[in-house]
Amino acid sequence: MGGEAHHGKKRGNFVQRTIDSLAEAMERSLYAEQLASSRGILQNLDPRIKLIGTLLLITTAASAHTITVVIALAVVAFGLALLSRISLRTLSPIWIGMFVFSGMIGLPALFLVPGPILATIPWLGWQISATGLRSAAFLILRSEISITLSFILITTTQWTHVLKSLRIFGIPTLIVVILSMTYRYIFLMLQSASDMFEARQSRVIGKLPDHEARRLAAATVGVLLSKSFQLSNDVFMAMQSRGFRGEVYILDEFSLHTRDYLAMPVIAVICGLGIWFGIIPA
Incomplete structure (x- = not known):
C-alpha cells in the first residue's frame, strides 16, 4: 500500500466502478488501522489523553481572537501530524477539501462585513473589507x-479505543459497545x-445497459439488507449462547504511563498560552 490508499484506474463498467469504490473504502479503513499501529508520537499515548487533548486544542482554536495564536495552533496541529507519521500526501486532500468548503462559506464575509476597504473588484464594484478578510481567514x-x-x-487511534475513550464523559458502556459493533458491521x-x-462481474461480458445496472444495484441493496438482518440475528444468538444477559463487560482497560503524564502538562501549557494570548485581553 506504501502508506497510501491505492486508487486504481476506474473503468467505464458500472460493476467495476462499484467494486473499485468499495475496495477504496476498505483500503482507507485498513490504512487507518495500520497507521494507528505504527510507532508515532501520538500512537503511544493513552486514547483518553488524545481525546481530551484534541477537544481542548479545538476549543482553544475556536475561542482565540488573535490570528497569530490561530496560526500557531495550526503549526502545532501540522507538527503533531508529522510526528505521528501522517504524510503530507495524506493530509493534502483533507486540507484542500476543507479549504474549498470553508472558503465558500466565508466568501460572503469579504463583501458583507463592514470595515476598512482593501480592494474593489472591477466591473462588479464589490468592495473587500479588511474586517471581512480577517473573519474569513479565522x-x-x-x-x-x-x-x-x-x-x-x-x-492514530483504533476506532474501538476512540469509542471506549468516550466513557470518560459518562457515556454508558452499552452505547459504546453498540457503536463499536456498528463499525464492524459496516466493514x-x-x-x-x-x-x-465481484461475483457478478465474473459473469458479465461487456458493458451492462443502464437499466440492467440499476436493477443490479437495487437487487444488491435488497440482498445486503437481508444479509445484515440475518447477521444481526446470528450475532445476538451467539452472544446469548455465551452468557450475554444484557450486561456489557469490556476486556481491555486503559492505563496511564509516564509518557501520558508528560503529555498532560504539555497540552495544558499549549492551551493555556493560547487562551492567555488569544482570548484574555491585554
Missing part, C-alpha cells in the same frame, strides 16, 4: 485546525458487497 484556519486534529485522532457489509459485485 473561519478557514479554525476549520483546518479542527479537521486536522480530528483526522490525527482517528488515524463486514462492505466486504460482502464487494464479494457480490
Whole structure:
C-alpha cells in the first residue's frame, strides 16, 4: 500500500466502478488501522489523553481572537501530524477539501462585513473589507485546525479505543459497545458487497445497459439488507449462547504511563498560552 490508499484506474463498467469504490473504502479503513499501529508520537499515548487533548486544542482554536495564536495552533496541529507519521500526501486532500468548503462559506464575509476597504473588484464594484478578510481567514484556519486534529485522532487511534475513550464523559458502556459493533458491521457489509459485485462481474461480458445496472444495484441493496438482518440475528444468538444477559463487560482497560503524564502538562501549557494570548485581553 506504501502508506497510501491505492486508487486504481476506474473503468467505464458500472460493476467495476462499484467494486473499485468499495475496495477504496476498505483500503482507507485498513490504512487507518495500520497507521494507528505504527510507532508515532501520538500512537503511544493513552486514547483518553488524545481525546481530551484534541477537544481542548479545538476549543482553544475556536475561542482565540488573535490570528497569530490561530496560526500557531495550526503549526502545532501540522507538527503533531508529522510526528505521528501522517504524510503530507495524506493530509493534502483533507486540507484542500476543507479549504474549498470553508472558503465558500466565508466568501460572503469579504463583501458583507463592514470595515476598512482593501480592494474593489472591477466591473462588479464589490468592495473587500479588511474586517471581512480577517473573519474569513479565522473561519478557514479554525476549520483546518479542527479537521486536522480530528483526522490525527482517528488515524492514530483504533476506532474501538476512540469509542471506549468516550466513557470518560459518562457515556454508558452499552452505547459504546453498540457503536463499536456498528463499525464492524459496516466493514463486514462492505466486504460482502464487494464479494457480490465481484461475483457478478465474473459473469458479465461487456458493458451492462443502464437499466440492467440499476436493477443490479437495487437487487444488491435488497440482498445486503437481508444479509445484515440475518447477521444481526446470528450475532445476538451467539452472544446469548455465551452468557450475554444484557450486561456489557469490556476486556481491555486503559492505563496511564509516564509518557501520558508528560503529555498532560504539555497540552495544558499549549492551551493555556493560547487562551492567555488569544482570548484574555491585554
